[in-house]
Amino acid sequence: MLDLRLIRKNYGEVRQRIATRGEEYVKLVDEVYRLDKEKREIQKEVEILRALLNKKSREYGKLKREGKEDENLKRELSQIKENLSRLEEKLKLLEEELYQTLLRIPNLPHPTVPVGRDENDNVEVRKWGEPPKFNFNPKPHWELGEYLGILDFEKGTKLSGSRFVVKRGLGARLVRALINFMLDLHTKNGYLEMYVPHLVKPEILIGTGQLPKFEEDLFKCERDGLYLIPTAEVPLTNLHRDEILKEEELPIYYTAYTPCYRREAGSYGRDIKGLIRLHQFDKVELVKITTPERSYEELEKLVRDAEKVLQELELPYRVVELCTGDLGFSASKTYDIEVWMPSYNRYREISSCSNCEDFQARRMKLRYKTKNGKNLYCHTLNGSGLAIGRTLAAILENYQQEDGSVSVPKALRPYLGGLEVIEPHG
RNA sequence: GGAGGGGUGGCCGAGCGGACGAAGGCGCGGCGCUGGAAACGCCGUGUGCCCGUUUUUCGGGCACCGAGGGUUCGAAUCCCUCCCCCUCCGCCA
The missing domain is CATH 3.30.930.10 (Bira Bifunctional Protein; Domain 2)
Known part of the structure; x- marks a missing residue:
């Protein structure tokens, strides 16, 4: 499996090197690049929401233990959870697709390997x-x-x-x-x-x-x-x-x-x-x-x-x-x-x-x-x-x-x- | 195949609904003590991902207590399914 960070940072170079094995792999690299970018955006949103949920949840629990009930907070929480589960579903699919694509990309040839067809x-x-x-x-x-x-x-x-x-x-x-x-x-x-x-x-x-x-x-x-x-x-x-x-x-x-x-x-x-x-x-x-x-x-x-x-x-x-x-x-x-x-x-x-x-x-x-x-x-x-x-x-x-x-x-x-x-x- | 027991950090082991990434111990690293060492004391010590900064650094967030799902505002802790390990019985090279 190729290093995702390498693909992110040296996208052009990875494409070029993988192409020496066969042009068909270049589009897989492109796909990984695109999926990774999208995945990270979603992941960021998910983590922000989750942090918020964790925080509000603790607040709610504290109130509850004091015997208080906050209906607004409860509604807010279920709202966040709803958004979260939708995003998480999306994130999971993206991660799976990214992983599956990555698994099908061959290794990068070492720079000393002679370039050739067969x-x-x-x-x-x-x-x-x-x-x-x-x-x-x-x-x-x-x-x-x-x-x-x-x-x-x-x-x-x-x-x-x-x-x-x-x-x-x-x-x-x-x-x-x-x-x-x-x-x-x-x-x-x-x-x-x-x-x-x-x-x-x-x-x-x-x-x-x-x-x-x-x-x-x-x-x-x-x-x-x-x-x-x-x-x-x-x-x-x-x-x-x-x-x-x-x-x-x-x-x-x-x-x-x-x-x-x-x-x-x-x-x-x-x-x-x-x-x-x-x-x-x-x-x-x-x-x-x-x-x-x-x-x-x-x-x-x-x-x-x-x-x-x-x-x-x-x-x-x-x-x-x-x-x-x-x-x-x-x-x-x-x-x-x-x-x-x-x-x-x-x-x-x-x-x-x-x-x-x-x-x-x-x-x-x-x-x-x-x-x-x-x-x-x-x-x-x-x-x-x-x-x-x-x-x-x-x-x-x-x-x-x-x-x-x-x-x-x-x-x-x-x-x-x-x-x-x-x-x-x- | 049948019956029972169990999976928590490098290891042992506690926790059985919130302050738990997780007590305590061992191990490991650093410092102190010592002529040196043992013993002792103090401090530190999991992994992955994301964001920011950044060569290394550092800061923040998220996730992970066999795996997956569920209940709940909140799960290592409750429920379901699966996997693995151990003990006994059966079968067997």
């Missing part, structure tokens, strides 16, 4: 490793997975429909190995491992920005009013909502493994094969809560922490900085990490690391008390560290051998009982 305008920051050269025709991971008997897409569809998969034997074991490997790495780097609920209340999703705008992307348990989480960012970031943390407690680093559930509305036909785009996938997530002064430094470190996973697995990747048009709703600045995928002959997103500044913190009232006693909003950051399914796909494709077997990255072998090669199994 992913084509993203900027490559750095590259690591070399894409493998095959002297045979490399297979896509879904073919390898089925050949090896570790991925079963048919069974996934049988159970749950399209965009679901069953992992079998070593496939299932690899998921478990990757989760453990990543959590071990991150906890070594100072992240506190958490295990969190996968179903959350709507206000939790409002906190991180998935609601109200992206309801259609979520799975909902209607009966209970709960939603399946689309990422562990949601429960992790909300852990301290409605709290005032001590400055000394910051920064807080969390990591958690969770499954992620996404309806993928509007992506029909995209990445229909393989592990790239599923309704349910696994992910190890990184979340940081920091002070505003440190948050950009922390973002750089967060990306490095996520990169470490790929470096240890020896998978080639690059880091790109998202342009304004490609930025997620809550993010001020985002780095994507893209891993090399031979079957696509290009890099594909495997992690997204964002600084949301105070955008989420304001939505969830997540604050900290400074040393001199001021309450300020925290900055929140999150990043994948990493998406398990896509990591598995990248391993299969990059480590495949001519006979269809796949060698196991060295870093992962301890998690698979020393296994060096994945071969077809029944």
Whole structure:
């Protein structure tokens, strides 16, 4: 949520910056500006009337206790109350409309973010490793997975429909190995491992920005009013909502493994094969809560922490900085990490690391008390560290051998009982 | 799912129709006492919004005692609905 006072004071600048994400948001800013102005006028009237009512009420009570009755005063009071309730009704509607509009405005991009329309305008920051050269025709991971008997897409569809998969034997074991490997790495780097609920209340999703705008992307348990989480960012970031943390407690680093559930509305036909785009996938997530002064430094470190996973697995990747048009709703600045995928002959997103500044913190009232006693909003950051399914796909494709077997990255072998090669199994 | 108990400031806890943003205690901060410290004494110590002034400051107003509604001139206090927590019983991984 944007700071209303910023919109009031720097109206022109906010309009301009929000426009770099898409022109459609400018009119929302205009609407907020107008509603806020009107709301404050009404609020002023309401408060003046209420102060008057409080004062007269005390007078009336005093008389009453002295056994006196003042009919004129009583009439005046009911007159004030009548005006007041009409104004209050109006104020409530305005406040609600203002809030709802504000909730649909995305975060302001950081001034350093390249201005652009879509992913084509993203900027490559750095590259690591070399894409493998095959002297045979490399297979896509879904073919390898089925050949090896570790991925079963048919069974996934049988159970749950399209965009679901069953992992079998070593496939299932690899998921478990990757989760453990990543959590071990991150906890070594100072992240506190958490295990969190996968179903959350709507206000939790409002906190991180998935609601109200992206309801259609979520799975909902209607009966209970709960939603399946689309990422562990949601429960992790909300852990301290409605709290005032001590400055000394910051920064807080969390990591958690969770499954992620996404309806993928509007992506029909995209990445229909393989592990790239599923309704349910696994992910190890990184979340940081920091002070505003440190948050950009922390973002750089967060990306490095996520990169470490790929470096240890020896998978080639690059880091790109998202342009304004490609930025997620809550993010001020985002780095994507893209891993090399031979079957696509290009890099594909495997992690997204964002600084949301105070955008989420304001939505969830997540604050900290400074040393001199001021309450300020925290900055929140999150990043994948990493998406398990896509990591598995990248391993299969990059480590495949001519006979269809796949060698196991060295870093992962301890998690698979020393296994060096994945071969077809029944 | 059934029966009972309860939600008040950072915490404990009083208040059960007006002078209550809320006693008292603990904690925390400052000052005093001390060679230093403990103990003790004094002072201070919630959050949000609006208006004015203003860089920080300060002054005024409004709201907040789980949430929402109602009664009343006036509600933390009375009534209704909902949520949450605790105890016991049932069911259950």
